[in-house]
Amino acid sequence: GASILGIPLVFILGRRLGGVRVGLVAATLATLSPFEIWYAQEARMYALLATLALASFVLWLRLLDRRDRLSAVGYVLATAAALLTHYFAVFLLPAQLATALLRRDWRANWRTWLPAALGAVILFSPWILAIVEQASRAPRGVQPDLALPDILAQVIATYIAGDAATVPLAWLIVVTMVGLLGLLPAPRARADLNQSKGNRLDGFILAFWILAAPIGAYTFTALFGIDVRASGRMYYLAGLPAFALLVARGLAWIDRVLSRALPRTVPSGLPLFSVAALALAATFVDAHALRHHRFDIHKEDF
Numbered sequence: 001g002a003s004i005l006g007i008p009l010v011f012i013l014g015r016r017l018g019g020v021r022v023g024l025v026a027a028t029l030a031t032l033s034p035f036e037i038w039y040a041q042e043a044r045m046y047a048l049l050a051t052l053a054l055a056s057f058v059l060w061l062r063l064l065d066r067r068d069r070l071s072a073v074g075y076v077l078a079t080a081a082a083l084l085t086h087y088f089a090v091f092l093l094p095a096q097l098a099t100a101l102l103r104r105d106w107r108a109n110w111r112t113w114l115p116a117a118l119g120a121v122i123l124f125s126p127w128i129l130a131i132v133e134q135a136s137r138a139p140r141g142v143q144p145d146l147a148l149p150d151i152l153a154q155v156i157a158t159y160i161a162g163d164a165a166t167v168p169l170a171w172l173i174v175v176t177m178v179g180l181l182g183l184l185p186a187p188r189a190r191a192d193l194n195q196s197k198g199n200r201l202d203g204f205i206l207a208f209w210i211l212a213a214p215i216g217a218y219t220f221t222a223l224f225g226i227d228v229r230a231s232g233r234m235y236y237l238a239g240l241p242a243f244a245l246l247v248a249r250g251l252a253w254i255d256r257v258l259s260r261a262l263p264r265t266v267p268s269g270l271p272l273f274s275v276a277a278l279a280l281a282a283t284f285v286d287a288h289a290l291r292h293h294r295f296d297i298h299k300e301d302f
Contacts, residue, residue: 003040006051007031010241013058017202018249025274026248030241032282034162034289039237045085046237052082053092053238060096067112075116080123088235091216093117095208102201135226142227148218151231155214158233159243162289182249183207203249209242251277
């Protein structure tokens with residue numbers, strides 16, 4: 001249920017960060033994601049964390065754009081709920097603060113977004129005593145079991161093919177390169193320009209969202225010697241929507257380049273590459289991973 005609710009939120013965020021086509025492609029990627037489907041089929045908190053993180057980011061950007069009370073209240077509630085669902089939701093906050101500071105109007109509007117972020121932390125604060133008690137019982141002197149580059153590569157591979165499937169290096173490189181294209185300003189259709197407020201740094205919002213959790217978890221373990229399982233793949237499910245959106249933005253760039261290079265007999269702006277990429281991903285990556293999850297792995301009876 002939580003994963004299904006997240007699909008329209010991916011579309012809404014994609015429309016805000018790249019236009020309708022980016023929203024549709026990202027929502028399709030999230031819908032077919034073996035990683036998302038795997039954790040949607042159990043009663044643990046990971047799918048709920050991902051959906052609450054999505055709602056938090058949607059409301060955060062709405063708050064930055066509109067600065068209205070309804071957006072602020074919704075953001076506070078969604079973010080506090082995410083924090084109470086899983087500790088890794090704390091990494092949403094630095095990514096969102098970086099998003100606010102990237103905007104030209106951050107000095108004029110900090111009185112709007114900063115109290116909202118603090119409000120979410122205040123709602124979560126009664127649980128801090130439990131965190132302190134848990135930390136007091138944790139073993140000390142522990143260091144990350146993987147190097148940070150290995151953790152990042154593992155996270156990206158999991159976003160592509162799921163928690164248990166292996167990803168060929170060529171796929172990992174290609175998809176990463178497409179995602180890097182998503183950092184560029186999104187090429188929007190004319191209809192999209194009237195619907196959403198573009199920002200030349202929107203792609204970096206998604207990059208912060210993806211990277212904040214693995215870098216934050218690795219750094220915390222390295223500095224304080226308390227193991228927060230920085231190499232645990234399931235903890236990064238909340239970053240999957242951002243990865244899907246970044247890849248969708250990269251595909252939109254390739255579509256724009258191809259539409260200019262193809263003969264005039266092909267309709268301009270037709271998302272040929274995005275459609276082809278989705279078909280290849282569904283056929284050669286998602287179908288294989290989902291079959292592996294369905295028939296080769298026996299999940300615990302949660």
